[in-house]
Amino acid sequence: MEEFLSLTLGGVVSGSVYAAFALALVLIWRSTRIVNFAQGSMAAATTFIAVAVIDSGQSYWVGLVVALLAGLVLGAVIERVVIRPVEGGPELNAVIVTLGLFIAIQGAVALIFGVDQRAFVPPFSNIGYEVREGFTLLSLSPNTIWTVGAVLVTMVLLIALFRFTRLGLAMRASAFGQEVARLLGVRVGRMLTLGWALAALVGALAGMLIAGDVSFISPNFMDQLIVFGFVAAVLGGLDSPIGAVVGGLLLGLALSYVRGYLDDSLLGMAALVILVVVLLVRPGGLFSTTPARRA
C-alpha cells in the first residue's frame, strides 16, 4: 500500500512535467499544425541559459525568469525566421525543419556550454516528508509541490488566456481558420508568432522543472522527455490543453507503476505501447474533438 502510494505520487509529479511539455507541443499544434520536435532542445537551451545566470551568482528565481523570457524570444524568433517559410507548405517539410532544429540547437548548446554533466540544485528542498517512522515519501517534498503547483498555475493561466481574453480569442481564430480570421481583422501572422513564443515559454518552464528533478543536466537531458511529452500530447488528442494535462498525468502514473512494479528498462517501451494502443483504439486521442475542427 505504501509502495502504491509512493508510486502514485511519483507518477503525479513526473506526469505534471510531461503535461507541461505536452502543453507546449499542443500550443504549437493548435496554432500552426506543426509538431515541434525541437521543443526538447529549445528547453535545454533555455535551462542552460538559466544555469549560466545562476552560476554568475543570481538566485534561482532570476534564472527562472531569464529562462522564461529566453524561451519567449527563442520561440518567436524561430517561428519568424525558420518556420514561417515552410508554413502552409507540405506538412512533412515543417516536421523535418523542426527535427533539424532539434539537432542544431542541441549542438549549439554543447558548443557554448560544453558537454559535461552539471549539477542543478532545485529551488526548494527535495528531501521527502517522513509520513511515519522509517517511511519517507520521496515524491512529497517542497520541491515536488512547487513542480506540480507551477504546472497547474500555468495551465490555469493558459486556459484563462484562451477562454476569457480577446487575445486568446484572436489566437483561437487564427488557428481555426486563417483566411476567415484575417478577413475579420486578426493579424494572423502575429498570433502564430505569439503561439510559438508562449509554447516555448511553457517548454522553458518544463525544462527548469525537470532539471530540478534529475539533479544533473547535459545538453541532451531533455531527449527522453520529448518522447514522453509527445506521447502525453497524443494521448490527449494533440488539440486540447486539458487533454495534454490529463494525458501527461496518465502517462506519468503508468510509467511510475512500470518502474516500480516491473523494471525501469521497460519505460521507453511502455510509453510506446501506450501510444500504439491509444492510436489503435481512439486514433484522435482520448480527448479528440470532432474532425470538423480542422478548418
Next chain:
Amino acid sequence: MSVLAAATIATTMAACGGDDDSGGGGGGGGGTAEDNEATDPGMTEDSVLIGAHYPLTGPAAPGYSEIPTGVQAYFDFVNANGGVYDRQIEWEYLDDGYNPTNTGQVVNQLVLEDEIFAMMGGLGTPTHNAALDLLNSEGVPDLFVASGSSLWDNPEENPYTFGWQTDYESEGKIIGQYIAENLPDAKVGLFLQDDDFGEDGERGVRQYLDDEQIVEVQTYTSGNTDLGAQITALQQSGADFVIGFNTPIYTALSQLTALRLNYTPEWFVSNVGSDPQLVGSLLERFSSGAVTGTSLLEGVYTTDYLPTVDEVDNPWVQLFQRVWDESGQEGELTNFRIYGMSQAYTMVQALQAAGRNPTRDDLVAALEEAGGDFQGPALAPFRYSSDRHAGISGMSVSRIGANGSAEELTPVLVTDVGDAEIEEYDGEETTPPESGIPDEEAIG
C-alpha cells in the same frame, strides 16, 4: 533521436602525433629506423595508429571522458622520447555517448575508414560488446577493454580481445569475502547496473554472501536518472549496507536519492563508480543543504587495483604527475587520467614486445607470450597467456576518508573468476623505470 543528436555533437579528436622521430632510441630491440617497414593497416614506417571509443558526452561521460586525455599525455611523453622502434604513436578516439548503436558506427569508422592498427581501451560493457564481432572478424587487436566484464576473456571465440582491469566477478568475490569476514551482521542490498557489469559483480558477491544476508537486489538502466523506486525498495527491505556496481554519476544520484529519503546505509561502491574527486565534484553544488562534497562519500568502502592520485609518495603517481604536467593539457591529474596512462604504459610494453615490424597477429602473440610478466603500475599481475586474456588479477579493499584520501583495509588480494581462492598477493611492489618508459624485450 538521441542517436542523431549524439552523432552531431560527437567531437572527433585525432591525435597530433607529429613527425618528430629525432629521438631514435626507445623501445630496445635490434635495428634502426631504416629497418622499419609498413606491415598491416595502421602500421607505417614511422607511425602506428591506435584507436578507441569513449563516452565523451552523456550520462557516462563524467570522469570517463578524462581517460583518453591521460592516454594522450603518456603517448606524447613516449613520442617525445623517440616513440617505439622509431615510430610515433598516434591516438584517435571517438565519442559513442555510451550508446552501443553509436559504438558500432564509430568502431566501423575507426577500423574501415581510419584504419587503426589496434584498438586500445574501448570503454564500456554494453558498448564494447557491440564492436566485439567486427574487431575480431577483421583481425584487429582489441586490447585492454575498459570494462571488467568477463566477456573479454574468451580467446577461443574472440582471439583478438584482451581485458585489462580486474574483472567484476573477482571484484565481487573480494567484496563479498570482506563483508562476510568483517561485517557478518550487515543486511546487504545490491544496487546494480542491469547488464553484465552488475551481473558479474553479483555473481562474485554471492559466492561469499548467502541469500539470507542479501535482502534486496535493485537494478537501474543507464540513462534513466530517477532512482526513487530503487532506493525506496532498498530502504523498505531493511538493507543497512548497500553494494553498488554502478557508474560514477549513479553513485552521486543514489547518494542524493538516499539523502532525500533519509536513508543512511553504509555503502560499498565498486571501483568503477567510486572516484571521490569526481563524485565529490558532482555533489559539490548540493552542499548548501545537508550534502557536502566528498564528505558524503566519507566512510564509503571501495576497491583499488591502481595507485590513486592522493598517494603523492607513490613513484608511479609521481611519474604520471610529471607526464601530465609536461603534456600541458587542461585540468588536473585525476584517477581517470592515471587509468589512461597506465593503459598506455601497458600498450607501449605490448608494442615493444611485438618487435620492430609486427603484424596485428604478432602483437596479439606478444601479449600472450610476454604479457603475464609485464611489470607496471597495477597492484597485481596480468593473467595473459595463450589461453587466458584476463587482465589484472586482484585488488585491495579501502575506505574513503576525509578529503577523498583512501585508507587501505586489506593487503592486495588476488583471485580469479569461478571458484578460485582469494589469496594475499606475495609479489613485490613495482617501481617505474628511471626513464618512465618501459623496456620490454622483443619476443622470438
